[in-house]
Amino acid sequence: MADHYERLGILPGATIAQIKAAYHAKLREFPAHTYPEEFKAIRAAYEALRKEETGQYEDFFKFRPLEPELNPEILKQMREKALAQLEVSLDDLIRATF
Numbered sequence: 551m552a553d554h555y556e557r558l559g560i561l562p563g564a565t566i567a568q569i570k571a572a573y574h575a576k577l578r579e580f581p582a583h584t585y586p587e588e589f590k591a592i593r594a595a596y597e598a599l600r601k602e603e604t605g606q607y608e609d610f611f612k613f614r615p616l617e618p619e620l621n622p623e624i625l626k627q628m629r630e631k632a633l634a635q636l637e638v639s640l641d642d643l644i645r646a647t648f
Contacts, residue, residue: 559575
């Protein structure tokens with residue numbers, strides 16, 4: 551990483567704005583049509599430093615599955631309520647069918 555900072559002519563720990571300013575200054579100093587190899591190296595250094603700076607926020611947007619903790623007492627109550635609603639007498643079933 552130190553090589554990337556040296557290539558752009560900045561100190562390690564530079565802000566993203568300083569990195570961007572140094573990158574544009576180097577591009578003016580080494581235009582792509584005149585210095586293609588230097589241009590590629592400068593571009594690679596900038597991309598590496600930019601990814602390093604923004605990489606600290608990448609995991610913020612990653613999906614993390616929830617691991618719910620279910621209370622067994624509440625589950626038991628819900629199960630009893632559901633079963634109570636399902637219980638139908640034979641007379642009620644016959645009346646609902648016909």
